Amino acid sequence: MMIGQSVSELHERLVRKDVSSVELTKAYIDRIHSVDPTLKAYLTVIEDQAISQAAEVDRKIANNDGLSALEGIPMALKDNLCTEGIRTSCASKMLENFIPPYNATVTDRLRGAGTILLGKVNMDEFAMGSSTENSYFGKTRNPWDLGRVPGGSSGGAAVAVAADEAAFALGSDTGGSVRQPAAFCGVVGLKPTYGAVSRYGLIAFASSLDQIGPLTKTVRDNALVLNAIAGYDPRDSTSVAYDKPDYTKFLVNDIKGLKIGIPREYYGAGIDPDVAKGIQTGIQTLIDLGAEVSECSLPHTEYAIPAYYLIATAEASSNLARYDGVRYGLRAEAEDVLGMFKKTRAEGFGQEVKRRIMLGTYALSSGYYDAYYLKAQKVRTLIKQDFDKAFETFDVLLSPTAPTTAFKFGEKSADPLTMYLSDITTVPINLAGIPAISVPAGFVKGMPIGMQLMGKAFDEGTLYRVAYTFEQNTQYHTLKPSLSGEVLASVSR
Amino acid sequence: MTISREDVEYVAALARLELTEPEINEYTEQLNSILGYAAMLERLDTDNVVPTAHAVPLHNVMRGDQVGISLNHEKALKNAPDGEEGFFRVPRISLT
Numbered sequence: 001m002m003i004g005q006s007v008s009e010l011h012e013r014l015v016r017k018d019v020s021s022v023e024l025t026k027a028y029i030d031r032i033h034s035v036d037p038t039l040k041a042y043l044t045v046i047e048d049q050a051i052s053q054a055a056e057v058d059r060k061i062a063n064n065d066g067l068s069a070l071e072g073i074p075m076a077l078k079d080n081l082c083t084e085g086i087r088t089s090c091a092s093k094m095l096e097n098f099i100p101p102y103n104a105t106v107t108d109r110l111r112g113a114g115t116i117l118l119g120k121v122n123m124d125e126f127a128m129g130s131s132t133e134n135s136y137f138g139k140t141r142n143p144w145d146l147g148r149v150p151g152g153s154s155g156g157a158a159v160a161v162a163a164d165e166a167a168f169a170l171g172s173d174t175g176g177s178v179r180q181p182a183a184f185c186g187v188v189g190l191k192p193t194y195g196a197v198s199r200y201g202l203i204a205f206a207s208s209l210d211q212i213g214p215l216t217k218t219v220r221d222n223a224l225v226l227n228a229i230a231g232y233d234p235r236d237s238t239s240v241a242y243d244k245p246d247y248t249k250f251l252v253n254d255i256k257g258l259k260i261g262i263p264r265e266y267y268g269a270g271i272d273p274d275v276a277k278g279i280q281t282g283i284q285t286l287i288d289l290g291a292e293v294s295e296c297s298l299p300h301t302e303y304a305i306p307a308y309y310l311i312a313t314a315e316a317s318s319n320l321a322r323y324d325g326v327r328y329g330l331r332a333e334a335e336d337v338l339g340m341f342k343k344t345r346a347e348g349f350g351q352e353v354k355r356r357i358m359l360g361t362y363a364l365s366s367g368y369y370d371a372y373y374l375k376a377q378k379v380r381t382l383i384k385q386d387f388d389k390a391f392e393t394f395d396v397l398l399s400p401t402a403p404t405t406a407f408k409f410g411e412k413s414a415d416p417l418t419m420y421l422s423d424i425t426t427v428p429i430n431l432a433g434i435p436a437i438s439v440p441a442g443f444v445k446g447m448p449i450g451m452q453l454m455g456k457a458f459d460e461g462t463l464y465r466v467a468y469t470f471e472q473n474t475q476y477h478t479l480k481p482s483l484s485g486e487v488l489a490s491v492s493r
Numbered sequence: 494m495t496i497s498r499e500d501v502e503y504v505a506a507l508a509r510l511e512l513t514e515p516e517i518n519e520y521t522e523q524l525n526s527i528l529g530y531a532a533m534l535e536r537l538d539t540d541n542v543v544p545t546a547h548a549v550p551l552h553n554v555m556r557g558d559q560v561g562i563s564l565n566h567e568k569a570l571k572n573a574p575d576g577e578e579g580f581f582r583v584p585r586i587s588l589t
Binding site: 097098099101102193194195208234237238240300302303305306307309310317321324325326327328329330331333334335336337338339340341342343345346349354355357358359361362365372374375376377378379380381382384416417420431432433434457 | 496500501504505507508509510511512513516520523524526527528530531533534535537539542543544545546547548549551554556564568569571572573574575581583584585586587
């Protein structure tokens with residue numbers, strides 16, 4: 001089926017005039033109409049604009065003007081990426097009616113690359129969560145098992161790609177929010193190096209940790225999308241002017257002699273033995289292909305969760321101070337301005353967001369700053385040094401992306417700490433600022449698992465090389481969830 | 494270290510959050526549980542460790558002093574809950 005194909009396959013078909021961009025766009029919109037009432041990946045679908053953008057590309061094709069890699073390809077954006085004139089809600093009541101007056105840099109760049117925006121996809125409110133259950137607009141279902149979460153916070157993005165509701169999507173990753181849903185839904189997800197992709201127009205959660213990354217069906221597609229979105233942007237003060245390569249140049253089916261480290265701390269308590277076994281099979285595949293694999297240690301890993309949740313919430317409490325009912329977003333009525341601030345924030349934020357604002361405000365408050373926030377920043381240094389040391393020996397590090405497969409709705413939402421602990425394999429990467437990719441690596445009881453590859457800062461190329469080689473020698477990425485009418489009808493809408 | 498109800502009320506005031514009674518109870522319990530877990534950081538000796546604010550070294554970025562494209566008044570006010578004559582309008586600042 002056309003909509004199930006990769007970006008590079010669709011590009012070939014557009015070039016051959018085997019299909020038009022309008023036909024392709026309409027096929028995705030039809031797919032959204034048929035499966036999304038059940039899956040609920042989308043918060044906003046913009047049919048007319050998508051079709052008219054596709055018609056522009058078709059005129060170009062008719063004139064034989066040449067077609068770049070992403071031109072005419074329909075995609076979705078996480079609803080924390082600003083889109084001028086199109087609601088950007090962050091899945092929050094606070095921004096339920098917010099229509100950005102400008103585009104995020106990634107929105108501009110993808111538009112410039114000729115992609116077709118199909119709509120905006122669901123997420124945990126303000127990207128705070130690991131299951132997309134924290135969305136103000138309701139839960140998104142995992143296409144592999146409709147009773148399970150898609151992961152989070154970029155759950156809608158992962159589902160849109162896995163269920164063929166978009167050719168690719170962009171998410172954001174503060175502590176695993178691209179990689180974990182990619183793993184839970186059986187797609188490829190990259191968190192680029194901090195500073196590689198501009199954050200301008202990404203609604204801020206934790207500014208020293210946030211990065212935007214692509215979710216795709218294949219490793220090649222991922223490299224194509226990164227080519228389009230990465231690179232220096234003067235509008236983001238943390239954007240890095242690095243020498244951006246053509247990432248598709250790294251897509252070679254060869255890892256002979258590459259040194260891969262297996263950090264033993266990532267296989268500790270909480271890792272499902274079946275997931276660990278699945279990853280072990282993946283490691284054996286890489287050994288058979290010529291990689292030199294050995295165990296290593298990242299000794300401060302267990303401290304990453306508390307350090308992350310103190311730093312991320314401290315930054316969030318500061319970033320979310322802007323939602324005060326004055327310039328945009330919700331306003332609650334009150335007699336004076338202080339009352340208005342307090343009521344607006346009480347009504348506009350959901351439970352998890354309030355909890356994190358409280359935690360972060362506490363960690364930054366007078367008398368506790370040194371004990372919590374500063375301490376966490378020092379521990380962040382130790383975690384980063386662990387990685388620096390490991391990368392003196394290894395080209396990449398490998399672990400499961402998540403300790404388990406997708407969990408059931410409600411399974412972890414009652415206790416916040418249990419939910420936080422499920423991020424143990426992803427948060428250290430954000431603290432260190434390095435890139436990491438999740439690739440499909442098998443199934444446990446019918447649910448996908450992801451293999452995470454971690455690399456040196458700005459060495460996404462080597463991650464792509466290993467991920468591509470693994471993908472070319474396995475079949476996991478070719479399997480699709482069954483979304484027959486019968487399956488869709490099995491849950492109430 | 495334990496966090497009391499009063500601590501939670503104080504932090505909520507700092508964060509400009511009006512909390513309900515059940516929320517105060519819930520957050521008192523949960524902040525204790527989360528910060529209790531975070532206490533493990535005390536096991537690490539970090540006396541001689543430099544804190545990391547950003548994983549990538551950052552430098553001050555200055556741009557040229559040139560007028561560029563920026564939001565106009567109309568666009569900047571478009572999402573405002575209340576506005577008047579090109580300004581954001583808010584309730585009175587003080588009741589006294």
